[in-house]
Amino acid sequence: MRNNEQRGVPVLRVIAMVFANLTAILSANYIVFYILDHFNSNMHFVVHSEFFLTKYLHLFLPLLLLLTGLFYLLVLAGGGFRKMKLKKPVLITIVIIDIILAGAFAMTVNARAFGWWPFKYEQQEQQPVALATLVPTQQPTEEPTPEATETPVPETPVPTDAPTLAPDETAAPETPTPEPTEEPTPEPTPIAGLLGDKFKEKFSDGEPVVSEPNTSETLEDGTVRTLIYTYAGREVAIELYHYQKGKLEYQIADLYLRSIEKLTAIYEADQGKAKGLVDFARGGNALIAINSDYFSANAKDEGLIIRNGMMIKNNPCRHADLCVIYQDGTVRCFDCRQDNIDNNAILASYPYHSFYFGPSILDADGNAKKKFNSTLEQQNPRTAFGYYEPGHYAFIGVRGTRGVKDINGKSLGNGKSPGLSLTELSELCAKLGMKAAYNFDGGGSSGMYWNENLFGHNSRVTGDALIIVD
Amino acid sequence: MKKKKTLITVTGVIAVVTAIIYLVLLLLFETETLPYDQTETLLLVPGYFLLPLPLVGFFASVLLQIFSVIPTKKRSGKKK
Known part of the structure; x- marks a missing residue:
């Protein structure tokens, strides 16, 4: 019985934690952006971002939250948290991954809006033609x-x-010529x-x-x-x-x-x-x-x-x-x-x-x-x-x-x-x-x-x- | 153990209910059953409506993780 719990529950637990981590990262970024936007009025950029994740953030966020809640409740129903004991290296790894993910996401959502984004990822701009x-x-x-x-x-x-x-x-x-502005008229x-x-x-x-x-x-x-x-x-x-x-x-x-x-x-x-x-x-x-x-x-x-x-x-x-x-x-x-x-x-x-x-x-x-x-x-x-x-x-x-x-x-x-x-x-x-x-x-x-x-x-x-x- | 279970249950239920409310509202906005701002077509919902979701999302997910790793009381008499 004890062995079954230890084997079966951790998978759900890991999934639940992954969802929880993603939800936390997305939410934290969103909150930071919201505060920054209060001063800068740049909310538009999240909306029109070309990134799939940010473009549909408002769909992903509740979905992730839903999955997080469901999986935690599921793990709880299975009695999984009784045996919960993460080793220190695992915890440190999780924290590092979270920080990297949060940073990467912060860049994609916020950076371009505030001019920090160093890369050009949008489609090639056409050169204006007179x-x-x-x-x-x-x-x-x-x-x-x-x-x-x-x-x-x-x-x-x-x-x-x-x-x-x-x-x-x-x-x-009188007639359109290829050089219509050869003699501009400076006087009004x-x-x-x-x-x-x-x-x-x-x-x-x-x-x-x-x-x-x-x-x-x-x-x-x-x-x-x-x-x-x-x-x-x-x-x-x-x-x-x-x-x-x-x-x-x-x-x-x-x-x-x-x-x-x-x-x-x-x-x-x-x-x-x-x-x-x-x-x-x-x-x-x-x-x-x-x-x-x-x-x-x-x-x-x-x-x-x-x-x-x-x-x-x-x-x-x-x-x-x-x-x-x-x-x-x-x-x-x-x-x-x-x-x-x-x-x-x-x-x-x-x-x-x-x-x-x-x-x-x-x-x-x-x-x-x-x-x-x-x-x-x-x-x-x-x-x-x-x-x-x-x-x-x-x-x-x-x-x-x-x-x-x-x-x-x-x-x-x-x-x-x-x-x-x-x-x-x-x-x-x-x-x-x-x-x-x-x-x-x-x-x-x-x-x-x-x-x-x-x-x-x-x-x-x-x-x-x-x-x-x- | 009971307290921990209760905390996880309450937080989990709040997360699920909030998420469901938002998903339903998204559906209503997207189908234009509820009106929303003209230029926020991709945003789906008006700006002022957005903040509660990430707030609940952040606190719920963090709390769930914290609650889940709180060590439970050792049973008396348990020996290694």
Whole structure:
């Protein structure tokens, strides 16, 4: 009897201890990471880690805990612990293995998030490629830098099958030539711009005029609309409205741009260098900014990613919705499940930005949709981009149920706004008369920055932002 | 011996129950029976919900190991 116990039970006991050790290691790492994250907001990195173990940590951890508990109870039922007596060398070995495992796991989970990871284990990044431009550009930039606001010089000849703009829309060269930027125009030439003479009254001929009118009006449906910020420059005009209906709060910035270059993207192609929206906005001297698609995390193996006329990723588009902002100021959204996306055709049609997240909020005719290419329909903090006509766009920020922070990250208490569902957002965009609208990264990523203010949560780091500069 | 058995039983049951609760919640979040934050698709559950699991996991697993190696009282009269 005694021999049977000694032979039979230790196997279960060893298994139980292995599970217990793994659970302890994973949990300890998680706790450390959680504490660090409290100060650094880098939780995103665990989630998007390429490692199988960390990616599905939230499944593994309860499973391991379950197995640990079960095996210990099983061993107990067999009366196994009565004979438990580990020799010193065995104990030391177990402790050493635990330390090595904990260290290795700590590296995989935490190191990259905080920049300690010495190895590159992600897929090979594609080198950004400058695309052909329609409009004469300013000084060329060799690399896409987050602060860069200038359109790069094309390194590739203009495709022959590319569409051409109407002569009055831009100051484009008469015929596309392989060297369109041989003679850059340093002097600020008057640009008839994307809007032509439209909305002339919103711009300023002299110095930019900034104001915070805080004038409110009540709309028909009871929504209180407050004009909280305006900017009138030579090529950029912004009107930022805050809307409140009951507990629901959202902000819409009406953007009037005479040049598409004023709609600039700031990004970090390396996910490990992601920042908060405020950092991006301040770094780019943004008048106003929103988070965008966080492509470094959300479009790793799929999607056509173009920023500021630079092609960053050229992968097949199969599942998400693609949004393209063209150099002529037009915007078009594609459903990659239905539309057979030809990346080369898009690349040849003078794109300036493209985003791979979505979903697209309006149909092709600008009508509200009921069904979306997303399963995340519920009310949520949201960020979206709207398009009325070339040169007239909108940034949309919706405050959600999460806590709201001020510019310094200090909590201002729990926001009561429920957020908007995709259907509600779609109806709102259609009601405002937008022709196209596209949903960006929401939830904890959602935020709108202007004039040293932050609307929304944006507790997470994000890889990119869409900003307006002048 | 009885005390040790009780401690292991209680800790083990807490571990199992916590794990089951989390697995059920994961299932509910994943099937969208319960709503969760939009961008945490891979995370499966909202951030604030996560901490109790590793806390219980850590303490339960450590305690189970400690309890299991506590030497039991030598029986009186037992000789080597």
